[in-house]
Amino acid sequence: MNLKKTRIVFFVAVCSSLFSCGLPDTAFSIENNDDDTSATLFVEVAASAGLSFTHHNGNHGTYNFPEINGAGGALLDFDNDGDLDVYLVQSGHLPGTGTADNMLPRAANALYRNMLVPSGELIFEDVTAMTGTGNTGYGIGVATGDYDNDGDVDMYVMNVGDNIFYRNDDGVFTDVTDHTGTSIGVWSASGSFADYDQDGDLDLFVANYVDWQADAETPCQNNAGQRDYCAPVNYPALSDHLFRNNGDGTFTDVSKLAGISALSGPGLGVTAADFNADNQIDFYVANDQQANFLWLNRGDGVFVENGLRSGSAYNSRGVAEASMGVTAGDFDGDGDEDLFMTHLSSESNTLYINDGTGNFVDGTETANLGASSMRFTGFGSAWIDYDNDSLLDLFVANGSHMIVAERRNVSDFPYGQSNQLFRNIGGGRFTDMSNNAGPAMSAIEISRGAAFGDIDNDGDVDILVTNNNGPVRLLLNESGHTKHWLRLRLGGTRSPRDAQGARVAVFGRNNSTLWKRVHTDGSYASASDARVLFGLGADAPSDMGVQVQWPSGHTETFGQLQIDREHYLQEGTGSPGPLQNR
C-alpha cells in the first residue's frame, strides 16, 4: 500500500515548495516577516467617528439563551456614493421573558451613513429613520446582496422570530418580506446571497439555529453548579432555508426540493463557494456543537450533504466542535477555498485545508492556530490580508459563552475576552499578533459579529466589531496601506449585478496568482464589503494582470490594471470602466 497523501505533516514543505514555484513570497515581495515588534496595527474610532450604537441583549438575570449569542452588523455602500456605510443589528428586550416586557421601548437596528465621500472625513450620521431600516425584532444577523439587480444593495435581517427583507430603492428601504416570500419565523443567525442556479440573480441561504421558546426555557448550571446559559444541545436544532430567486422580485422556498431541509443543525455561520471545483456554488454551514454541513451542489437544483466524507464536519480527532463563525478563502495560494472556523474555549479554532477536490484535512496544528485559541470563544472571523503582504491573515472576534471566573469581580455580565489577530507568515503557518497589535486588539469585550472592508478607502482592510451588550467598535487599519494594493468592484451583466460568487485572479511575477472571491457572507451574523481588496506587498509592479471567472460561467481577462487604486470591472467589457458606472 502506498500512501499518496502526506499533506498534514509535510504541509509546510509542500507549501514552501508551492510558494517557491511562484506564489506570494517571490511574486509579491514578503520581505518583512518580523512579528516581534509591537505596533499599533489598528486604532478604534467608532465613537469618535459618530458610531454611537450600543447593543443590548435584554438580560435581566433569567439567562434566556438568545441573550448570550449577540448580534452582527454589515459594511455596505447603501447609497452608492463609493464608501462603506454601517448597519448594526440590535436585540433589546426579549419578548416573553419577564417583567420588563411592557416597560422597555423596543430597541431598533441602526443604519449609519459614511460621510467620507465627499467630505473626506470618516464621520457617520444615523440615517435609520430616513431609510426605514430600524427593525425592532430581537436581532441577530444581517446578509447583503443586490437581489433585484437594480444596482443597490439590499438586506436580509435575521431575528429570533420574524426575519425582514429590506429592498433598497435609491437609499430608501422597503420591507418586502411577504412580497418576496422569504418570511421565516424562527431563530436565524447568518445568511448568504449566492447565485447557486447560475440564472443571473442572487438566491438566499439562511442558517437557522435552534427552536427556542421563551416559555420553555430551562435553567442550566455550569460545572460549579452556578446558573449560566444553557448549551445549544438543550434545544431542538433547526433545518436551514434555501430560497431560489424567481427573477421577478419573488423567491421560492426550495429547502425541501434542494434537500436542505432534510437535515437539522444549529447553524450559526454560512458561506457560499465552489468547494469541489465543479463550477457550482456550494454552501458550508457552521453548526454549534454538531457536525458542520457541506452542501455540495449537484447542478440540478439538488444539494448533497458531504461534510463527514469531505473531512470538514469534524476536526481531526473526530470531534464535532461548536462552530460559530466561518470563513472561506485561499490562504495557501493553491487556488481552492480553505475553511477556517471559530469555536468555544477548550476547543481550538479549526483550519480545514482543501485539497482542491472538496476533501479537507484539519491543518490547525501545523498552521500553529491550535493552542492560541484554546482559551477563547470565537465568533466572527475572516481571511483578511491586514498587512497587504499578499498572504491571507485571520481576525477572530472573541467573547465567552460561559461566565469567565476572572471577570466576576469586574463586570455585571462577566463574559469578556480579547480579540485575536493571526498573521500568515508563509509556509502555511501563522503567528499570533494579538499582543503586538495595540490596545484596540486587547480590549476585553464580548465580541460577536465582525464585518470587514476598506471603510476609509485607503487601501487596507478595516474591521467592524459588534459586541454583545456593549458598544460597537470600528478598528481602522493603520499599517496595511504602507504596502501596495488593488481594490476591485465588480459588476455583473449576465451574472448577478453585484457579481457575488465571481472569482478574481491577480497575476504577479513568475506566473504567480492570487485568488479572491466576491462575497459578503461568512463570519458570524455579519456582512462584509463586496469589493475585493488584494494586498500586493511592498515591491509590486505598477500594474497587474487581472482575470475574472464570472458566476455566469465565462472567464474574462481585464489586462494590466494600475495598482494602489480601485477599478470597476463590468462583465463583458474586458477593460475597467468608470467607478460611477455601477
Added chain:
Amino acid sequence: MAYNTTQHHSNYVSIMALVALLSITSGCGSGTDDVVLPEPPALVLEGFDTDVATQIDKTYEQWKANPRAPETNGNLAMLLHAHQQYSWATVYYQRARQLASGEFRWAYLHGLVLIQLGEREAAIAALCQALELTPNYMPARVKLAMLLIDSGQFAEGQSLYEQLLKEWPDLPQALYGLGRLKLQQGQDSGIALLERATYGAAPYGAAHYALAEAYRSIGNSTQADMQFELFRRRRNQEPLLGDPFLETVKDMNESKLGLINRGQRLLGQGKIRNAIEQFERALDKDSSAAGTHSVLISAYGMLGEYDQAEAHYRKGLAIDPDPVRLHNNFGVLRLKQQKHADAAQAFRAAIAADPDYVDAYINLGAALESSGKGSEAIKYYRKALEHDSAHRAAGFHLGNAYMRMNNPYRAAEQYQRILEPQDRSTPEYLQALAAAYLGMWKYAEAEAALENAIEIAEKTARTDLLSKLKGSLERVQSKRQSLTTESP
C-alpha cells in the same frame, strides 16, 4: 485499563533519557525552583451551587490557615480543577509544585489544567516534571506524547508512543496516536496501527475517523465509507485511559453535572449501587432532570429493584417533553421482568415519540420474538433497517429471527450484509453465518466462515470466542470428512 506502577528498569532508563532530551528541547523540569510563589487569586463564589461553595469555602479556609503548605494549595487546586475553574486552579497548582517539587500529582494535575488553558509549552514542562518523578505513570505518558506531537515535536512524541506500546501492545490511545503520526509521515504502517486501535474491546470513534481519512487519502473509498459509518455510530465513544489521579479530582465535583458524570462512570464500572446514589443526589439538586430518571430506570432494573425503576419512569414521564428514552428503558425493564406485552407497549410508545429511534424497533422485535411472534418481530427488525440500512445489530437480529424460523437462506443474506467492516463483532457474525450454511448443507462454506472467524477473532483479541470457534470448526471439518468418506 490496568497499568503498571512498578518501574521496569529498561523502560525507566529510556523514559528518563527522553525526559532528559525534552529538558533540553522543551525546558522540561524548569521553573520549579522559583521561591517566589504566584499571588493567589481571590475566590468569588457568588452564585455557585451551595454545596460547591461550602466545599470550596472550607478548603479555602484550610488554605488561609496554612498558605505555604503544598497540601493546602494542592487540595484547593484540585477542588477548583474539579469544578473547571481552571484559571484559579492553575495558580494554586503552581504554588503546590513550587512548595513540593518532588510531588508527582501536583505537576501532573497542573499539566492537565494547563492543557485545558491551551498553555502547551507549560503543560509539556509540567508533565515532564511529573514523569521525572514517576516515569511509568501511563496516562501522563499518553498525554505528553499527544502534546508533543501537537507541538511539532514528532520524534519525541513517537518515541513515547513506541515505549508505551512495548509495555502495553494493545493500548488503543498509543496505537491511535502513533498510527496518526505514521500516516502524517506518509508511512502506510499507520493504517495497521489504527486498525488495531479499532479492534479493542471498547469502541473508539476517533480511531475509526482517522482510519476513514487514511483510506480516503489512498483512494480506497469503500473502506473509507465503512469506517466513516462506524465513526458515525461510535463517534462519542472512546476507551477509558484509567487515570486514578484525575478520577480523584473529578470525584470532588459536587455539582449536579459532577454527580451525574460520576454516576455514569460508576455505572460503567459496574458499581451500580454507588452510581444510583450519585444520580439520586443529582435529582435532589434538580428534580427536573428527566434524563437522570431515564438512567435510574436502567440502574434499578439491573439490581432487580423494579418498583424503584417504575417510580422513576412515572416521575420522568411527568416532566419529560421528549420521553422516548424513558419509554425505551422502561420497555427493557419489562423485558427483563418477562412482561413481554408491557415491554412491547413501551417500545411502541417510544416509537410513537420518535419514529426514527431505531433501537426501539429492534427492542420491539425482541419483545415480540419473546412472545412467540416471530413473523411480527421480523417486520420490526426490517423497519429498523429501513431507518438505518447499515445497522448491524438490526441485521444480526433479523438473521437470528430467520434462523429461528428455519430459514437459513434469508438468515445468511442478513449475516453477509454485516460482515464488513471487520471489528470485534465480526467473528460472532461469521459464526452465525457458518450456522446458516450448515442449515443449507454447505459444509465447505461453513468451514471457510469459521476459519475466517478464527482469524479475525485472533486479530481482534476475542479470546472469549476462540475455543468455541475452534471447536465448531473441528466438528464441521470432521462432519465434512465423514461425508467425503461416505460418498461413493
